[in-house]
Amino acid sequence: MGGPSNKIQLSISCRNLVDLDTFSKSDPEVHVYMRDAKGKGYTLVGKTEMILNNLNPDFTKTFTLDYYFEKEQWIKFEVYDVDNTSLEHIGNSETTIAKLMTANKQTFIGDLTLPGGTASRGKIVVRADSVAMSNDEVSFTVRAEIQGQGGWCCGMDNPYLLISRARSGEIDSGIQQRDFMRVFQSPNVPASIRPVFGAHKMKMQQLCNSDMNLPVKFQVCNYRQAGNHPLYGEFVSTLSELSSHANSQFPLKNAQGQATGTIYFNNFTIIHRPSFVEYLRSGWFINMSVAIDFTASNGELFEPTSLHRQYPDGRRNDYEEAIFSVGSILEPYAFDRKFALFGFGGIPRFAGSSAVSHCFNLSGQPDPVVQGFATMFELYKKAVVGTGLSGPTYFAKVLQIVLDYMKANIQQQMYHILLILTDGAIHDMRETKDLIVECSKYPLSVIIVGIGNADFSNMIALDGDDVVLRNSRGEPTQRDIVQFVQFNDYKNGDFGLLAEEVLKEVPDQMVGYMLSKGIMPQQQPLMSQNTLQRFL
Structure with a gap:
């Protein structure tokens, strides 16, 4: 398939929403979904902010999408009234990107209705605009x-x-x-x-x-x-x-x-900000680490609901889907296509241990580095049947090991990405916050993918999008380095959108670190004809 015809930016408003609150007005929030390429279902693209007491909200959060002239791209908008942590459904509206782009002034106005219903519960107004990209x-x-x-x-x-x-x-x-x-x-x-x-x-x-x-x-x-x-x-x-x-x-x-x-x-x-690509071109490379949760809250392998369950028919569990969808995107960027692969919260019997470890090498060797995401996938499958699920869920040990490695290799042109796959709440929040604030001084991005249906409120707090993360001494992070995504938001759709959501903040985080340290990309000499000929 060819590339997108254009990138478009969607801006969302609602008008005359039904009021679901008794003593005030609804607090609306819009969830945006795209139907996957195979037409199997909708996948979450993102959510607007919530606006208090407003039946005619104009949201500041916008959504940038690829527009394909030759494809039928269905998009759905779900509007909710947010009350504390609960959501009350106001209504849905569906259309296609093509209808949006051909609407008068590229403005789609649709009725919001409940599934199976016909009564309008308000209007949604979606405006499209072409995107002129700039890193400045x-x-x-x-x-x-x-x-x-x-x-x-x-x-x-x-x-x-x-x-x-x-x-x-x-x-x-x-x-x-x-x-x-x-x-x-x-x-x-x-x-x-x-x-x-x-x-x-x-x-x-x-x-x-x-x-x-x-x-x-x-x-x-x-x-x-x-x-x-x-x-x-x-x-x-x-x-x-x-x-x-x-x-x-x-x-x-x-x-x-x-x-x-x-x-x-x-x-x-x-x-004027240099781009992520300019730093890669100038010799910076990415060091990749992956940490997988082996705590008992995942469920034992023999349990039908286990998040680590190994299916006889070869189906992938949610951890395996996350490894595949994110690992395949990350692999080309990883230096020499190598990953440092860890487990935490389990008893690594496959390595001869009988005690719980909060950071162990899935390779079973002193060196945690493995070659390629396919090897990482196979080592996970071997380790999961040889590891006793235990707990509690601690992040600090993994973060400390990555931090120590960064400090020891700070002179190298190396940016680090730590991918953590976990099933729920952590039990060392204070230590984790302290280490994330410390890590924000170094070339690191932390990506957390939440697996399952647990309470992920701690992960949202670590993400720091709404409230700046601070350590136990009240010191804020020097920059935002954590991105949290819940796997279930993408489970029934296109896993490519999961990888896109997981990785979208990394380029800005890397460039932000470089500029905070006054590091500019160095121009690399062009490859000579003689050198080029040796590659051909």
Whole structure:
């Protein structure tokens, strides 16, 4: 099959959602699914953020997808009301990417209905835009001064910053006719008419689709618990204008065109970031480690529900599927296609041990390194029948071994990826957090794939997408190095999407480490004709 016709970015809104809350409004969240290539089922692409008390939400989380002109690509949107940790179904809508791309202004509007039902429970609005990729970032500090809306009858002033960008195909239309896509929302600043929104950094592609002249709208709104957030004021500019002055200010105007305040930018700069590929080309390589969970919570092999069960008909269990789908993608990047392969939480009887180990070599040899993911798969199958499942689930020992290895080889041009396959909650959270914060100073990414249906709240906390991870002394990670994915979200669909989700943050994490250390890719000399001839 040929490559995608284009990359597209989807922005999602909902309108007139049914209200499922008694004393407030629904707190909506949208889950996006793609049907796999074989038409067997839908696989999770991702989830929007949850928005409190809002029946007409505009989500800032966008989704970048490959668009194939020649394929029928079905996409499904499921909308839920989030109450604490439970989800109440609002409704679904399905369409194809082709229908979205041929809709008026590439905007799909669909009814949300419950499975088997016909009554509309609201509308979903999905806007598509082509993606102009760029690795560059935009950095700025922003604050505002506004005319207050507070008072004893109106509530307090709780301003927040909202950023939206125009869609690329509409730059010739007037400001009022342009359709802006929401790309960023800051936390609200309580009880202030001089809010400091702080320093921010975002991808140039996210902010303006890599187009210096694309209109970008900045709005300051007043957060209200009831869900309606009045506008203080707004202005529209471009990245070209904003970056031409390191420090600048712009008037905020309300819907009637009246001045309602001023917004101030400081140190608005464009940061030119090298790409992941440039570092690989300049001689950096990837060291790969894999750790597999052998704790008793996985279930004994003879149990029908065991996550390590070995099927007589050759079917792969979930651990094996994860090894195959992720390992096959990682293998070409691993140095010499080698992996350091560990187990944890089990008794490695195959290696002559009778005690539980929280990090043991699946090779059964002093050297944990094995050749290729196929060998890794076979060693797992041998080790699983020769290992006593035990526990508890500790991550710290594996992390410490990888950290020690990094420190010993810090002079090499080597970036490390640690893939952990595990079935649930860990029991050394404090030690694990301490080590992840320490590891964030070094060239490492940690990928955790959750197998089974256990409580993965600790893994979500380690991921640190919502709350910055801190160690026991309160020190934050220097950079985000953990990516958590739950295997069951992809179990009934295309495992290629699992690998994509697992690995998508690694390039940015690697480049982020390099820039934090001031390391730039070195230009490699071109291969001479004589050297090239020897390869041919």
